[in-house]
Amino acid sequence: MKKNHRIILFHVIFWLVYMLISTLIEFALNPKDYAFSIGDFFFSQFANICTFYLCIFVFAKYVSPLKIIPLIIAIIAVYLFSYVHWFVTAYHIRPLIKANGGPTTTFHVWTFAIAVLWLYIKYSFFAFGYYYSNETIKHQKRLRIIEKEKHHAEYAFLRAQINPHFLNNTLNFFYAKSLPLSSELADGIMTLSEIMHYSLKQDREDETTLIEEEIAHIRNVININQLRFNHELQVLFEVNGRTANARIIPLILITIVENVLKHGNCTDESNPAKIILNISEEEGYVQLKTYNAKKKGPKELSSGIGMENIRKRLSHHYGKDSQLCIQETETDYTLEMILFQIYHNKATAYNTSKHSPLFPAVLTKPQYPLP
Numbered sequence: 326m327k328k329n330h331r332i333i334l335f336h337v338i339f340w341l342v343y344m345l346i347s348t349l350i351e352f353a354l355n356p357k358d359y360a361f362s363i364g365d366f367f368f369s370q371f372a373n374i375c376t377f378y379l380c381i382f383v384f385a386k387y388v389s390p391l392k393i394i395p396l397i398i399a400i401i402a403v404y405l406f407s408y409v410h411w412f413v414t415a416y417h418i419r420p421l422i423k424a425n426g427g428p429t430t431t432f433h434v435w436t437f438a439i440a441v442l443w444l445y446i447k448y449s450f451f452a453f454g455y456y457y458s459n460e461t462i463k464h465q466k467r468l469r470i471i472e473k474e475k476h477h478a479e480y481a482f483l484r485a486q487i488n489p490h491f492l493n494n495t496l497n498f499f500y501a502k503s504l505p506l507s508s509e510l511a512d513g514i515m516t517l518s519e520i521m522h523y524s525l526k527q528d529r530e531d532e533t534t535l536i537e538e539e540i541a542h543i544r545n546v547i548n549i550n551q552l553r554f555n556h557e558l559q560v561l562f563e564v565n566g567r568t569a570n571a572r573i574i575p576l577i578l579i580t581i582v583e584n585v586l587k588h589g590n591c592t593d594e595s596n597p598a599k600i601i602l603n604i605s606e607e608e609g610y611v612q613l614k615t616y617n618a619k620k621k622g623p624k625e626l627s628s629g630i631g632m633e634n635i636r637k638r639l640s641h642h643y644g645k646d647s648q649l650c651i652q653e654t655e656t657d658y659t660l661e662m663i664l665f666q667i668y669h670n671k672a673t674a675y676n677t678s679k680h681s682p683l684f685p686a687v688l689t690k691p692q693y694p695l696p
Contacts, residue, residue, distance in 0.1 A: 344370050364422030372410040373448050378404045380452035390462065403449070409442045496521070504664045513552045524576070533572040536604065536611060536667070540564055543582050544598070549587050559597035560586070566604030571611060571667045576643050578602070578613060580631050581660060589617025589658065606668065614661045619655075639664075 352359045380403055388395035414483055416432060471539075496518040504511040523542045545561065550557050583601055585591070591598045598617040632651075639662075640648040646665040651658075 340370070340374060362422055365419075368414055368418050368422065372407060373444060375410060376403065376407045376448045377452045377455075379406065380449040381456050384453055384456040388456070400449070400536070402444050406441070407445050408438060411441050411444070412437070414677060434439075509552070513549060516549050516552075518525060520545050520549065522582065532575070534575040535568075536573050537568045537570040539573065539575065539578050540568065542579055546579060546582060546586070554592070556592045559594050560584075560591055561597050561599045561601075563600070563602070564602045566611075567606050568604055571604055571606070573611060573664055573667055577635055577664075579609075580635055581613060581662070584631060585615050585617045588620060590620045591617065593618060604667075609668050610663055610665045611667050612664075613660075615639055615646050615660045616657065618657050 341556060344366060348361070380400075383396065383399040383403060383476065387399060393512075410462070412432075414439075496514050499510050500514040503514060519541065523538065523545075547560055547562055585598050585600060589598045590596070596618050599615065602613045605614040636649065639649060643664060643666070648659045648661075648663045653659075
């Protein structure tokens with residue numbers, strides 16, 4: 326509020342100084358016939374001031390993003406308003422005040438329109454300069470804030486890496502110590518160490534990773550959960566297709582798999598959770614299909630941030646070259662995700678429109694349980 330009041334005060338002071346300078350110029354041009362009038366001091370520039378702020382409003386509303394037709398209509402509307410305003414000022418207000426410059430000339434539509442047009446062009450140009458300068462300053466402030474936040478984030482990440490690296494090294498030490506005592510415990514520690522090492526390595530969202538590394542990471546997460554639940558989890562993880570050279574953004578697949586393990590009923594032998602990964606080198610896409618029955622009883626709290634983060638990352642990196650479909654019932658949960666352009670050195674022949682947007686030809690309820 327204080328900032329807005331300060332800006333308003335600056336504008337008031339500017340226009341008072343501007344009107345004072347205009348009055349002094351008018352006095353200097355005709356000192357003998359000049360007679361100061363408080364009404365003339367304010368009303369001689371009031372129409373121009375209104376035009377200036379209306380133009381700023383129009384530019385702010387229709388220039389960014391640019392809306393050509395509404396902008397043209399608004400510009401014409403402001404000119405017409407300025408025309409009417411100046412007509413009222415010149416032929417109805419000026420006769421009532423002691424205005425300088427002599428009597429108002431006889432009204433001629435086109436002569437008056439040209440005179441007002443000149444004033445309108447001048448003050449709309451000033452308004453655009455003010456708008457552009459203001460937007461440039463705002464943009465520079467946003468850039469500085471983003472740069473500052475980036476530095477803070479990088480510094481926080483570097484600080485956060487200290488403890489995970491220490492823990493990762495400690496896990497390796499525990500692995501060496503536990504190996505003579507229990508091979509299963511040692512394998513669990515090594516698997517956890519590999520999970521942490523991979524997660525630490527994937528710290529750049531604008532980079533891709535080999536899908537083979539993602540698959541190995543998924544297997545490690547499933548294995549560590551098997552150890553947690555004494556090998557009672559019923560999870561089918563199947564990979565079909567050639568994985569060599571296929572690349573995707575990291576930690577997308579594992580987030581979906583972790584949701585299956587967290588929220589799914591993964592201990593029912595008659596209805597196991599299914600995670601099927603299909604990779605097509607010929608058509609250049611990877612398809613992930615998951616199915617899980619829902620847990621019975623109290624549900625774990627979930628913020629939904631994981632799936633929302635996936636949607637944002639897919640939109641940012643792949644845009645229209647990704648599709649995500651989720652079907653949920655009271656008893657089960659199915660998901661299908663397709664990522665195109667996974668071979669950056671090949672042109673993909675897959676037609677995304679065949680299955681857009683929810684690709685019913687690929688994902689339908691009767692397909693589950695998956696083979």
